[in-house]
Amino acid sequence: MPVIEVEHLHKRYGDKVAVEDVSFTVEQGEIFGVLGPNGAGKTTTVECVQGLRRADGGQVRVLGLDPVRDRTEVRQRVGAQLQESQLPDKLRVREALDLYRSFYRNKADIDELLADLGLASQRDTAFHKLSGGQKQRLSVALALVGRPEIAILDELTTGLDPQGRRDTWDLVERIRDRGVTVVLVTHFMEEAERLCDRLAVIDVGRVVAIDTPSGLLARVGSEHRVHFSPLDPLDEVALDALPEVTGVRRSGDEVTVTGPEGVSQAVLSALADRKVRYTGLRVEQPTLDDAFVSLTGRPVRTGTPQTIDERSS
């Protein structure tokens, strides 16, 4: 049963269209990703879901409720992580949790929450003394302190180092394991690929695809690429004749061989058999970045996202 239903959501700020037309449903118990480049309309979409903004068109239902009309009830049942630090510097971790807990009728056990989020030893630490990762975990704890049915996590790992990011991913999985439906807003492809059961790819205010990560990858094909620079003469025709190989290309010193999964093993054993030494070996698998490029015609991370206004003018 869907816990969130968004139908033809349209939202503008003055005459600036932030969300042109977005529809998706989120099923109970899943990690649902809202993925897209900066300015795509992700935050505006989830703010409409939380009832923080009123849609200019379309319909949003959350747990069967209207998030604007039934805002008080929706706030009780949907936990939202604060996007930026909105806590006084001197407030201690435990005090912040006590304060937020008082807003909810279903109250989480704070000690359990602190232990679960790896913050037990920071319980008496003032907010401004926390590291970036600890602040991030506290904001997640505050989203969970009312035992929500849905947690909305927006740009959870922005600004974290790779280890902090991986720890946060484990945390998101633990939240889902507690039975909480998670909506994860992100512009990191790797994060979406690793965590999400399904995701909506949003670009300039519109949904360009809704699928599982593997479904999105299947749309771009399953071509793997093996790159290397041979140090000995290489018979490229013989390499191309291997059943696992669909193409061989040379660019300067570098040879690129394409083929389905398994092509890299076939190439490496062919090179070993022919006693061809090489450097600079790199294997590339299709990623959600490739899926995004194929859906929108441009990479997610680079370039300034075109706004709807620019596109329609």
Ligand SMILES: Nc1ncnc2c1ncn2[C@@H]1O[C@H](COP(=O)(O)OP(=O)(O)OP(=O)(O)O)[C@@H](O)[C@H]1O
């Ligand atoms: N309060 C506002 N007033 C005017 N324009 C806004 C406002 N908030 C967002 N926008 C604009 O609406 C568009 C969508 O913004 P939104 O924050 O929803 O996108 P996003 O995908 O969440 O981006 P980011 O990843 O950068 O947060 C952007 O062009 C943004 O500049």
